[in-house]
Amino acid sequence: MDIQEPASPREPLINAPGVVVVVSLLLLLAHLAFTISPAAMQAIIIERFALIPEKLRSTDLWGGGYEGPLASATPFLSSALLHADWLHVSVNAGFLLAFGSPVARKLGDDFRGVSLWLLLVALSVVAGSLAFVILNPDFPGVVVGASGGTSGLMAAALLAGRNSSDGLKLPPEFWGFTLLFAVSNLVLTLIGPALLGGGLAWEAHLGGYVAGACLMLGLDRRRSSGVS
Numbered sequence: 001m002d003i004q005e006p007a008s009p010r011e012p013l014i015n016a017p018g019v020v021v022v023v024s025l026l027l028l029l030a031h032l033a034f035t036i037s038p039a040a041m042q043a044i045i046i047e048r049f050a051l052i053p054e055k056l057r058s059t060d061l062w063g064g065g066y067e068g069p070l071a072s073a074t075p076f077l078s079s080a081l082l083h084a085d086w087l088h089v090s091v092n093a094g095f096l097l098a099f100g101s102p103v104a105r106k107l108g109d110d111f112r113g114v115s116l117w118l119l120l121v122a123l124s125v126v127a128g129s130l131a132f133v134i135l136n137p138d139f140p141g142v143v144v145g146a147s148g149g150t151s152g153l154m155a156a157a158l159l160a161g162r163n164s165s166d167g168l169k170l171p172p173e174f175w176g177f178t179l180l181f182a183v184s185n186l187v188l189t190l191i192g193p194a195l196l197g198g199g200l201a202w203e204a205h206l207g208g209y210v211a212g213a214c215l216m217l218g219l220d221r222r223r224s225s226g227v228s
């Protein structure tokens with residue numbers, strides 16, 4: 001008589017929380033939709049949804065080159081769904097999977113946890129956009145990409161395993177990675193135009209990174225104080 005061992009459950013191809021996988025796929029699908037759109041449609045999408053700091057300059061604080069306050073504010077978030085090319089979007093989708101997963105597991109897979117994860121990513125994107133605009137108010141070009149969000153997730157992931165009872169004390173590995181993050185951004189800023197064919201928005205990375213760290217610390221403090 002042959003004895004057969006029970007089959008072990010098959011591991012999923014991508015072992016990441018559902019919200020992380022969905023948002024990563026959303027970035028890829030958004031870029032696919034953009035690339036197959038007619039040139040005229042691409043121009044309209046860039047004009048309305050990409051971040052163009054120069055268009056925000058105006059005596060009218062919100063008017064700028066956009067049609068009203070909502071149109072002016074939208075690119076601070078919607079620019080995360082646009083990317084320069086497939087390499088750009090693939091890197092951001094990969095970083096989102098790698099660093100977004102531990103953060104999503106820390107926050108939980110219930111409605112509250114998923115909502116907090118999405119909020120952290122969105123606010124990191126907005127913080128990155130704000131940082132770029134503040135430091136480059138006259139920039140005439142187009143700024144696209146989810147790097148502010150992925151940078152925020154990098155910082156949050158480094159803090160996801162810390163003990164919330166430590167207060168504002170940050171682990172040594174956070175400072176080590178932050179130094180590496182700064183150096184890599186400096187190097188890519190210098191060689192990016194020649195290597196990648198475009199500039200690196202280090203300001204957006206910095207803004208997103210700081211926002212992600214602060215948000216994760218804030219969420220930990222709420223947990224440790226029992227605030228729901």
